[in-house]
Amino acid sequence: MLNITVLGSTGSIGKSTLDVIARHPDRYRIIALTANQQDELLFEQCKQFRPYFAVLLDESAADRLRKRVVAVGLDIEVLCGKEALVRVATLPEVHAVMAAIVGAAGMRPTLAAAEAGKKVLLANKETLVLAGHLFMDAVRRSGAVLLPIDSEHNAIFQSLPHDYAGDMQQSGVCKILLTASGGPFRNTSLSDLQNVTPDQACAHPNWSMGRKISVDSASMMNKGLEVIEAHWLFNAAADDIQVVVHPQSVIHSMVQYVDGSVLAQLGNPDMRTPIAYALAWPERIESGVAPLDLFAIAKLDFTTPDFERFPCLALAYRALRAGGTVPALLNAANEVAVAAFLDGRIAFLDIPRLIEAVIDEVPRQEVYQLQDVLDADTASRVAALVWVEQKAK
Ligand code: NAD
Ligand code: MG
Numbered sequence: 001m002l003n004i005t006v007l008g009s010t011g012s013i014g015k016s017t018l019d020v021i022a023r024h025p026d027r028y029r030i031i032a033l034t035a036n037q038q039d040e041l042l043f044e045q046c047k048q049f050r051p052y053f054a055v056l057l058d059e060s061a062a063d064r065l066r067k068r069v070v071a072v073g074l075d076i077e078v079l080c081g082k083e084a085l086v087r088v089a090t091l092p093e094v095h096a097v098m099a100a101i102v103g104a105a106g107m108r109p110t111l112a113a114a115e116a117g118k119k120v121l122l123a124n125k126e127t128l129v130l131a132g133h134l135f136m137d138a139v140r141r142s143g144a145v146l147l148p149i150d151s152e153h154n155a156i157f158q159s160l161p162h163d164y165a166g167d168m169q170q171s172g173v174c175k176i177l178l179t180a181s182g183g184p185f186r187n188t189s190l191s192d193l194q195n196v197t198p199d200q201a202c203a204h205p206n207w208s209m210g211r212k213i214s215v216d217s218a219s220m221m222n223k224g225l226e227v228i229e230a231h232w233l234f235n236a237a238a239d240d241i242q243v244v245v246h247p248q249s250v251i252h253s254m255v256q257y258v259d260g261s262v263l264a265q266l267g268n269p270d271m272r273t274p275i276a277y278a279l280a281w282p283e284r285i286e287s288g289v290a291p292l293d294l295f296a297i298a299k300l301d302f303t304t305p306d307f308e309r310f311p312c313l314a315l316a317y318r319a320l321r322a323g324g325t326v327p328a329l330l331n332a333a334n335e336v337a338v339a340a341f342l343d344g345r346i347a348f349l350d351i352p353r354l355i356e357a358v359i360d361e362v363p364r365q366e367v368y369q370l371q372d373v374l375d376a377d378t379a380s381r382v383a384a385l386v387w388v389e390q391k392a393k
Helices: 012-022 040-048 059-071 084-089 106-113 125-142 151-160 198-202 211-219 221-234 272-280 310-323 326-342 349-361 370-392
Strands: 002-007 027-033 053-056 077-080 096-099 120-121 143-146 173-180 243-244 250-256 262-265
Touching: 002 012, 002 040, 002 084, 002 106, 002 143, 012 027, 012 040, 012 053, 012 096, 012 272, 027 040, 027 084, 027 125, 040 053, 040 059, 040 221, 040 243, 053 084, 053 173, 059 077, 059 151, 059 370, 084 106, 106 120, 106 125, 106 198, 106 370, 120 125, 120 272, 125 262, 125 326, 125 370, 143 151, 143 198, 151 173, 151 221, 198 211, 198 370, 211 221, 211 272, 211 326, 221 243, 221 272, 272 310, 310 326, 310 349, 326 370, 349 370
Parallel strands: 002 027, 002 096, 027 053, 053 077, 096 120, 120 143, 173 243
Antiparallel strands: 173 250, 250 262
16 A cells, blocks of 8 residues: 655645546545645545545634534545645654645645655646755755656656666666647747737647646746756757657657667656556556557647747746756746736736846855745846836736
8 A cells, every 4th residue: 555645635746546436436535635725626635545644734624624524424634734735744653745836835745745755746846847956955855756647757767777866878868858848839920929818828639637737838948947947857958959849749849869779658748647657666556547549640740949938938038047046037027927918917028028027136046955045036036026017017
């Protein structure tokens, strides 16, 4: 039995995780489920999975959940707040943590799980973007097992040698080929991009995901964050990570070797595949995903990314090369920009404009400790909010 905490269980990744776990009641036991404020869905999940702990960030939502849990006689401790997230990620009886909170809010409990030496199933890419150095150090020091959930990184993990120890040259790897669907606006002209709506941005052609990552996919910031994520996970330099636009989302990424071989992982675009892979690693379990029908797909296309229409991708490469706190500045500015776009306060093409203005304005610092990252995150959010206010005038 693997005892598991699911951080962000009410989200898109969280629900897919529970879907896979429900297929294997003999292998997994849920210790804790957590959400921001969705107490109704969390209650349904509590009834089905009977965790020992349920955590809500929001206090009134936690009160509502506590009453409901008592009313039906469930023996579940309902907790509230950020410290409770850290607590359920580090409990001694927990073997594995699914890190599926969205945004910088997921960093502290994810980092805490790594420091506690857990098996970390990492969906929250923002942790690596913000604090990649600190997080990877924590994994090494504690002996935590790190398994990427992001479909591309999971594919790369599967395509690298099993004993890959972070040295590309020694393993005969020359490039990481990170595939990108191109998102809903792959063929939209720059002038039409000016007027796209949040709903259009969230209508991803291949994947069903939360709204924040959907907008990131539309702007290609998601791919930019994934370049930074790949850098930390696989110790790959920016120049060794190449983005390949592949609209069918069948090849989830590839690894190119010095002898000319390219290894890829293929599958239907359904997050239950990487989730099942990470849950059972190094074994394989059934995930509920339909087998890939190559004849129905018939053909696979590949093109280079358009950095002019998708400046977020170039900004992410720039942040990775700059290092220090610049990726944290990029991430926070992006979170503010995406929220403002979803609220109808700024236009889609303002997202990269805002991010560029913020990383030009807020000075770069070195990262020695977590506080340096948190300070950069705050400074970036303040500058980004000022930018939004001025724009809205
Ligand atoms: P989502 O918005 O669907 O779900 C987010 C979850 O986090 C919810 O359970 C929500 O209640 C919780 N949450 C939100 N804000 C919180 C806060 N401040 N404190 C505590 N909990 C909070 O997001 P998602 O699409 O499932 O994405 C989750 C993470 O996985 C993101 O980092 C995303 O980049 C990554 N990811 C998602 C996908 C996907 O297919 N959805 C694929 C790859 C990576
Ligand atoms: Mg991805």
